[in-house]
Amino acid sequence: MPHSGNTPRPERDHLDPSTLCARPAGLPPSATQPLVPPLQLSSVYSVAGLEQIDALYERREQGFIYARDGHPNASQLAAKIAALEGAEAGLVCASGMAAEAALFLTLLGQGAHVALSEGLYGKTVALVGRELARFGISHSLFDAARPESLRAVVTPATRVVFAETLSNPLLRLADIAGLAEVSRVASATLVIDHTFAPLLCFPLALGADVVAHSATKLIGGHSDLTLGLAAGPSELIARTAATASTFGLSGNPFESWLALRGMATLSLRSSRACATALKLAERLAGDRRVRTAHYPGLVAHPDHVRAAHWLKGGFGTIVTIDLEDRQRADLFIRALQHIPFAPSLADVATTLSHPASTSHRNQSPEQWARQGITPGLVRLSVGLEDPDDLWADIDQALPP
Numbered sequence: 421m422p423h424s425g426n427t428p429r430p431e432r433d434h435l436d437p438s439t440l441c442a443r444p445a446g447l448p449p450s451a452t453q454p455l456v457p458p459l460q461l462s463s464v465y466s467v468a469g470l471e472q473i474d475a476l477y478e479r480r481e482q483g484f485i486y487a488r489d490g491h492p493n494a495s496q497l498a499a500k501i502a503a504l505e506g507a508e509a510g511l512v513c514a515s516g517m518a519a520e521a522a523l524f525l526t527l528l529g530q531g532a533h534v535a536l537s538e539g540l541y542g543k544t545v546a547l548v549g550r551e552l553a554r555f556g557i558s559h560s561l562f563d564a565a566r567p568e569s570l571r572a573v574v575t576p577a578t579r580v581v582f583a584e585t586l587s588n589p590l591l592r593l594a595d596i597a598g599l600a601e602v603s604r605v606a607s608a609t610l611v612i613d614h615t616f617a618p619l620l621c622f623p624l625a626l627g628a629d630v631v632a633h634s635a636t637k638l639i640g641g642h643s644d645l646t647l648g649l650a651a652g653p654s655e656l657i658a659r660t661a662a663t664a665s666t667f668g669l670s671g672n673p674f675e676s677w678l679a680l681r682g683m684a685t686l687s688l689r690s691s692r693a694c695a696t697a698l699k700l701a702e703r704l705a706g707d708r709r710v711r712t713a714h715y716p717g718l719v720a721h722p723d724h725v726r727a728a729h730w731l732k733g734g735f736g737t738i739v740t741i742d743l744e745d746r747q748r749a750d751l752f753i754r755a756l757q758h759i760p761f762a763p764s765l766a767d768v769a770t771t772l773s774h775p776a777s778t779s780h781r782n783q784s785p786e787q788w789a790r791q792g793i794t795p796g797l798v799r800l801s802v803g804l805e806d807p808d809d810l811w812a813d814i815d816q817a818l819p820p
């Protein structure tokens with residue numbers, strides 16, 4: 421309201437401009453609610469008094485205090501991933517690796533043993549084999565498609581069994597139900613990294629204890645955020661949330677907000693990209709310029725029968741091809757006009773990566789050999805373009 425010269429100035433108008441500027445604007449009164457989740461960037465919340473702060477810390481009252489411990493955008497995203505995975509609770513972390521680190525740091529102690537499946541994302545192997553090893557944690561490898569290979573490596577010290585639904589880059593499908601059975605007998609927690617296959621199956625329903633995602637990939641879906649998710653039993657997720665806060669692994673509001681927005685179209689993006697990936701895989705498998713095409717939707721894939729039985733709505737959005745050697749892979753990468761070499765995956769646009777020089781760069785030749793990784797492998801992450809337009813670019817770029 422404008423100020424009239426004759427009436428005494430209300431106290432508010434006497435405030436120094438610096439005070440006026442510094443004080444936070446209150447929320448505007450509104451009888452209506454926003455239709456979409458508001459972005460709430462506040463790193464801290466104001467508390468009514470000591471009664472309330474006690475009640476908040478003791479969880480007698482619901483509310484936020486400090487964003488590293490929780491904020492509305494993370495709570496909304498956590499609730500969404502929990503509902504999707506059929507879990508009691510969900511958690512948002514700063515990246516897929518942060519979610520994995522938070523789980524490992526919660527579940528493991530000195531002297532513990534981890535069973536890791538072959539062919540995991542390279543940084544997961546480095547996290548356990550290099551970083552956690554410094555704290556007295558050992559690990560063994562097993563083949564996620566053969567639960568009997570897990571049975572052979574579990575020990576009384578095994579606390580965590582970790583596998584990816586679809587391995588990177590050869591897309592081997594884990595026998596989650598079989599791994600769950602062995603893990604249960606061994607009293608170990610089965611963690612499934614479900615980054616490559618959200619919606620295609622539901623690991624908790626197959627017997628896994630916890631699901632982890634790099635939401636940087638399909639869930640975000642636009643290559644514009646970095647975030648990780650975990651979903652599982654309330655008690656474990658609460659302990660993992662405490663670990664994440666203490667180690668500073670929590671996710672921030674803006675990226676949580678973006679990921680929640682990405683999830684709205686996840687189903688459409690996934691089914692479209694899966695359908696295109698199958699078409700491209702079939703063409704690539706039948707092309708004499710390609711030594712091998714790896715895709716679970718192909719009859720020749722070693723896990724095709726299980727994939728056809730378990731995966732609903734497609735066989736995934738990743739197709740990996742073997743072009744024989746590094747030189748031919750490089751020729752292909754440089755000849756493509758519209759598919760960029762961008763070492764991530766699951767964007768709306770198709771991208772490609774070269775596992776030997778990116779995700780699996782720091783692994784030894786023995787590790788490569790065990791996983792079937794060669795310098796000729798190129799991993800395509802299929803997006804939402806027209807399949808014929810994609811094929812036209814691939815076709816002109818494949819070296820003769």
Ligand SMILES: Cc1ncc(COP(=O)(O)O)c(C=O)c1O
Pocket residue numbers: 515516517518541584588613615616633634635636637646647648764
């Ligand atoms: C299967 C898988 N898990 C975990 C991660 C790590 O996720 P982030 O990059 O969000 O830390 C990645 C990253 O590429 C991945 O491919």
